[in-house]
Every structure is written in C-alpha cells, then in structure tokens.
Amino acid sequence: MGMEAPVPQDDKQRPNDRTFVFRAPEELDGRPAQKRIATNNMQSRTILITGGAGFIGSHLIRLFVNKYPHYRIVNLDALTYAGNLENLRDVEQATKYSFIKADIRDADVLSQLFAEHNFDSVIHLAAESHVDRSISNPMAFVQTNVIGTVNLLNVAKTAWKGKFEGKRFYHVSTDEVYGSLHDGGFFTEETSYDPKSPYSASKGASDHFVRAYGNTYNLPFVISNCSNNYGSHQFPEKLIPLMIHNLREGKPLPVYGKGENVRDWLWVEDHARAIDVVFHEGKDGETYNIGGHNEWKNIDLIHVLCSVMDKKLGRTAGESAKQITYVTDRAGHDLRYAIDASKIDRELGWKPSITFEDGLEQTVDWYLANDQWLRDVTTGAYREYYDEQYAKR
Numbered sequence: 001m002g003m004e005a006p007v008p009q010d011d012k013q014r015p016n017d018r019t020f021v022f023r024a025p026e027e028l029d030g031r032p033a034q035k036r037i038a039t040n041n042m043q044s045r046t047i048l049i050t051g052g053a054g055f056i057g058s059h060l061i062r063l064f065v066n067k068y069p070h071y072r073i074v075n076l077d078a079l080t081y082a083g084n085l086e087n088l089r090d091v092e093q094a095t096k097y098s099f100i101k102a103d104i105r106d107a108d109v110l111s112q113l114f115a116e117h118n119f120d121s122v123i124h125l126a127a128e129s130h131v132d133r134s135i136s137n138p139m140a141f142v143q144t145n146v147i148g149t150v151n152l153l154n155v156a157k158t159a160w161k162g163k164f165e166g167k168r169f170y171h172v173s174t175d176e177v178y179g180s181l182h183d184g185g186f187f188t189e190e191t192s193y194d195p196k197s198p199y200s201a202s203k204g205a206s207d208h209f210v211r212a213y214g215n216t217y218n219l220p221f222v223i224s225n226c227s228n229n230y231g232s233h234q235f236p237e238k239l240i241p242l243m244i245h246n247l248r249e250g251k252p253l254p255v256y257g258k259g260e261n262v263r264d265w266l267w268v269e270d271h272a273r274a275i276d277v278v279f280h281e282g283k284d285g286e287t288y289n290i291g292g293h294n295e296w297k298n299i300d301l302i303h304v305l306c307s308v309m310d311k312k313l314g315r316t317a318g319e320s321a322k323q324i325t326y327v328t329d330r331a332g333h334d335l336r337y338a339i340d341a342s343k344i345d346r347e348l349g350w351k352p353s354i355t356f357e358d359g360l361e362q363t364v365d366w367y368l369a370n371d372q373w374l375r376d377v378t379t380g381a382y383r384e385y386y387d388e389q390y391a392k393r
C-alpha cells in the first residue's frame, strides 16, 4: 500500500483532525487479510454493463476491456447529462466492446438486446446518482433507479428462463442506503437500511428488489455498497470536481452548512477493481461493502484541495482557501458515512491501493490537463443547473 502506519479511529477526536486517517482492514476484526487469486476469469463471458458512459461505469469498462479482451462487453447507457462517450475514447475501438444508446426503462429494447447478445451477466450501474438532484426531482430517481432496475431484473429473469447456471446479476449500490451515522461506528453488511434522501431511498428500493428476485425466483445476484468515489471523469456536480472547477474559475466554493459532514472517500479505480473482484469471486446472494478507510470532514477535505490547487496553479499558500463560502445546508443532509470494508478484504482479498493524497493530486492533475472535457460538460445545461442549485443558496 505504501501507507503510513494506521492511525486508530476515534470519532470524538476526528472532526478537527485534518490528518489522513487510514484504518487498516486488519484492525477491524484482528485477522490478517487473506489474499485470493482470481481464477474465475479465463472463460469467455458476454456482459451487459449499464451506465458505462458515466463516471464509475467508464472506469469499469476501461478496466474490463483492457484486462479481459476475450469478454464481449455491451455498454448500455441512455447518455443523460451524466453520460459522456468522451470518457471511453481510448477503448471504443476494442474488438469485443460495443455501445448501445438505450434506456433501462425500455423493456422492449432490453428484451431485444438479451435475445440478440445472449448475455450471461449484467453489471448494473445506470442510475440517477446525485443527491441534490434527487431533492429537486425525486420522480426521476424513482423512474430510473427503481423502475429501471426492476425492468432489468425482469428482462434478465425472463431471458434466462430459470436456467441460472453461469449467470450473474451484479447490482452496484451505495453506502447511503444505510442512512447517516451520528454516534460513531461503521456500516457493515448487516446494518439495517435507513435511507434518508430520495436518492438513497431509490437505491435502497432497488437493492430490495434485487434481493427479492434472488429470493423469489432464484435469480443469482450479488450486490456491493460503496462509499463516495473520486477521480477522473466525474461530473462536476459532485463535491470534488465541482470544487476543482470553481477553484480554477476563481468562483466561490459553496460549502453546505458548516462543512462538518463526513464522507469516506475511495479512488474510483479502486472501486472498479473491487467490482472486478466481486463480479468474479463474490458469492451468489452476498453483499459486499466497499470503502476507502478514508474519512474526511468536508471542510478539511476542501482545505487540502485548496493547498493542492495553490501548488498546481502557482498561487501563494492560502490564496485558494479565500474562495471558501458557507451556503445554506442541503435539506436532510446526512452527517456521516463510514464503511467497514473488512468482509471484502477478508473474503476476496481487496483493499484500496493508493493514499488519498496521491489520489487527490492525480485527480487535480487530470482535471487541469483535461480542460476541454471540463469546458464541454460545463456549458449549457450545466450552467442552468448550477444557477438553479446555487444562485439562491
């Protein structure tokens, strides 16, 4: 890992602690992490990946296309505001990869695709993914995250006709389904669902439907619930790319409330690696939590980001932090998310690979080097969204 010695977690002292805290998985249960070598990836597969033009989906597609060139991969994405084929330029010519623009709510199209491609697996990432948008427009989240997911389950069940040998439905979900932590502790796979935002409620509902299809129809599924991702190609409505964009433009950095909310940040490429491991080695019917062992209060994270930007933009130390502005809090803002990711380490040998400092620096470097990408996605509709969300805050 190249990490410093683990620092024990202590919620009471965390809020003012700006240092990076790495909680080694071994600390969680006292057992050393076991390494498993993936053996399940030699056979040929035909995989439907949904949402592959989005942030995490594009990283997953890149990983799979390069690592498993013998797999047939169909990327289905509706190309909403969050989907961008530019994210996949480097892999779009791969022989066994193809893209289809379609909506997961469209059962007819999904059925035709299953008939045509004979998928043996689905990795489902397509979703409306932004909490603030779910507050302004919850129905879009019900439509895509709930109805779209049930549609996909139904089509897979019908196409597989009860012959489930070698089949797998992998549902990619979020730690936000567990609600908000207020008194310390961590989300485990046994934590009861307690979603608090329309986004997390819609993801929670979709998780329940996946398990219901497993229980009722024996559909072979696996679910993972991951903490906040960061990295390249993330749409600048989420905290880190939005702050990088505003820092660059000299615009205010809108910190919700007092900036005391805590998130557990994971490098997106590590999430893609985790999905790879769970897809190939996870057990049917199981849930795996994925997290970065990397909790930050928003305001502390923003200060670190400001220092990185000072350095990268040749500003004097402290200059970027002057852009910090406190704005009205998000309605129903979850206080803290923190994942206990010991199960996936213990059972499947996965753990995060890089430190937050390195990941953050690489992320900033990517956004600064890909100015055109950022410009393209922040014109037109983005400006309208930004004004709607922030102008009156």
Ligand code: NAD
Binding pocket: 050, 051, 052, 053, 054, 055, 056, 057, 076, 077, 078, 079, 080, 081, 082, 083, 084, 102, 103, 104, 105, 124, 125, 126, 127, 128, 129, 130, 144, 148, 172, 173, 174, 175, 203, 225, 226, 227, 228, 229, 230, 235
């Ligand atoms: P994203 O918003 O960047 O991408 C979502 C993709 O889904 C886009 O390409 C979009 O075009 C597509 N899509 C949306 N509605 C669709 C529809 N009706 N039919 C077909 N395609 C549609 O999201 P992301 O951050 O990459 O998240 C991917 C998945 O991972 C989501 O299911 C999300 O809930 C989950 N997740 C995200 C995070 C995170 O920090 N971003 C953390 C944990 C879990």
Ligand code: TYD
Binding pocket: 130, 131, 132, 228, 237, 238, 239, 240, 242, 254, 255, 256, 257, 259, 261, 262, 263, 298, 330
């Ligand atoms: P976000 O990236 O939207 O992820 P999520 O809400 O799914 O965790 O936000 C991360 C944290 O940053 C969250 O506590 C809300 C906060 N935040 C701000 O303070 N300002 C912003 O402009 C945004 C987008 C988020």
